[in-house]
Amino acid sequence: MRVARTERLTPLMVRITFAGDTLDGFVGGGYDQRCKLMLPRTGQAEPVLSEDADAVGWFEAWRRTPEEIRPVMRTYTVRAQRPHRQEVDIDFALHEAPDGTSGPATRWARAATAGDRILLCGPADADAGGVDFRPPEGTAALLLAGDETALPAIAATLEGLARDGAGDIRHITVLAEVDGPEGEFGLPTVAQAETSLRWLHRGHGPSQLAEAVRSASVPEGRVYAWVAAEASVARGIRRQLVDERGLDRTAVTFKGYWRAGFSEDDD
Numbered sequence: 001m002r003v004a005r006t007e008r009l010t011p012l013m014v015r016i017t018f019a020g021d022t023l024d025g026f027v028g029g030g031y032d033q034r035c036k037l038m039l040p041r042t043g044q045a046e047p048v049l050s051e052d053a054d055a056v057g058w059f060e061a062w063r064r065t066p067e068e069i070r071p072v073m074r075t076y077t078v079r080a081q082r083p084h085r086q087e088v089d090i091d092f093a094l095h096e097a098p099d100g101t102s103g104p105a106t107r108w109a110r111a112a113t114a115g116d117r118i119l120l121c122g123p124a125d126a127d128a129g130g131v132d133f134r135p136p137e138g139t140a141a142l143l144l145a146g147d148e149t150a151l152p153a154i155a156a157t158l159e160g161l162a163r164d165g166a167g168d169i170r171h172i173t174v175l176a177e178v179d180g181p182e183g184e185f186g187l188p189t190v191a192q193a194e195t196s197l198r199w200l201h202r203g204h205g206p207s208q209l210a211e212a213v214r215s216a217s218v219p220e221g222r223v224y225a226w227v228a229a230e231a232s233v234a235r236g237i238r239r240q241l242v243d244e245r246g247l248d249r250t251a252v253t254f255k256g257y258w259r260a261g262f263s264e265d266d267d
Contacts, residue, residue, distance in 0.1 A: 003116040004087060009185045012094045012178075013148065014109055015079065018120065023086040026122045030131030031160040032153035032226075033078045035122035037090070038062065038071035039108045046117035047071035058121045071119065072104045074264055075257075077152040078122070080159075088120070091152040103263060132253050133157055133226055139251075140168055140221030142193075145175040145213055145237065147202075148183060149257040150228035157226070158188040158195075166192040171219045175212045177202055177229070207233045214240060224251050231256025 001020035008014050026035075036058075038047045048069050051061040062073060080089040092109035096102045102110075123130060133153070135142065144154050154174060161169070172193045177200040178184060184199050198216075200208045209229055225247060227237045238254040241247045 001088075001118055001120050003112050003114050003118075005114060006112055009091065010178075011182050012096075013091055013151070013183070013185065014094060014112075015089055015091050016109060016112055017087055017089050018118070019085070019087050020120075021086060023081075023088060023120075024083055025124050026081070026083075026088065026120070027124055027126050027128075028078055028081050029123060029126040029128060030133055031157040032131060032133045033122070033156075034075055034130035035078055035090075035120055036073055037076055037105075038073050038119035038121070039105060040071060040118070041069060042104075044069070047119045049119075058119075072108070072265075074105045077156065079152045079156055091155075093148040093151070132255060134253070135169070135224035135226075136222070136251060138168055138222050139224040141171040141173070141219050141223045142169055143173045143175075143213070143216065143218055143223060143225040143227075143241075145209055145225070146228040146257075147177040147207065147209065147230065147233075148179075150255075151176060151178075151187075153228060154226075155187050158190055161193070162188050162190045166190050169193050170221075172196070173216055173218055174198070175200060175209060175216060177207060177209045177212075179203060209233055210237050210240060213237050214244070222251070223247060224253075226253045228255040228257045231259045 001018040004017045004019040006014055006016050040047045049061045050065040053061040076090045079091045094106050094110055146154055170193050172195045174197045180201045200212055225241050227234050234254040234256045238252050241252050242249055
């Protein structure tokens with residue numbers, strides 16, 4: 001695929017629209033659909049794979065590529081897809097360490113311009129996986145909680161519910177954690193449900209998400225929680241929801257979108 005255009009949503013979030021002739025075969029299966037992006041190494045015009053991915057499979061082709069030229073591979077959420085235009089939007093959180101350094105995906109996204117090329121690996125079947133937002137039938141209230149890495153999925157979920165109908169859902173609580181006020185941006189609203197949105201400003205301190213979930217007021221009725229953040233934070237929130245608030249384990253989806261001190265290369 002190639003970069004069609006970019007849009008800064010906030011100082012620390014950029015939306016990149018990709019276009020490509022093969023996107024008509026990319027089938028999103030849900031609101032929080034994940035995909036894999038392969039980004040070129042510094043100095044490369046496009047990602048390099050040493051094997052024919054059609055013959056050996058995309059992951060095996062990536063694995064067999066010598067490490068020094070192997071594409072940088074990262075997992076992202078599909079923010080929006082327009083099959084009729086063969087376009088897909090990916091929102092990139094531009095992470096930066098206190099010392100000013102950043103990872104290869106952030107560096108690439110910050111400098112991306114129209115025409116830049118990448119590889120995308122996504123499902124060609126709606127049931128191929130990579131979708132976690134699956135509220136049980138009869139869900140009356142949603143709790144969506146996450147940091148900036150989860151905001152594309154949260155926004156896509158709200159947009160999808162507004163478009164497709166919220167069913168029995170009558171209340172939505174959103175807890176969104178970012179560095180500060182500059183990280184906030186408009187999230188879609190769901191007319192069929194009362195929505196409560198709270199922004200949390202972390203600064204350079206620890207995550208406030210677990211405490212915000214603990215103090216959140218969720219209406220009576222069948223509740224479904226979707227949580228995505230740093231892995232240990234997400235796990236702690238799941239334990240809290242199940243052990244302290246009594247939610248059924250099947251009514252809590254939690255995802256560690258990243259791990260402190262590690263990159264996807266370390267998995």
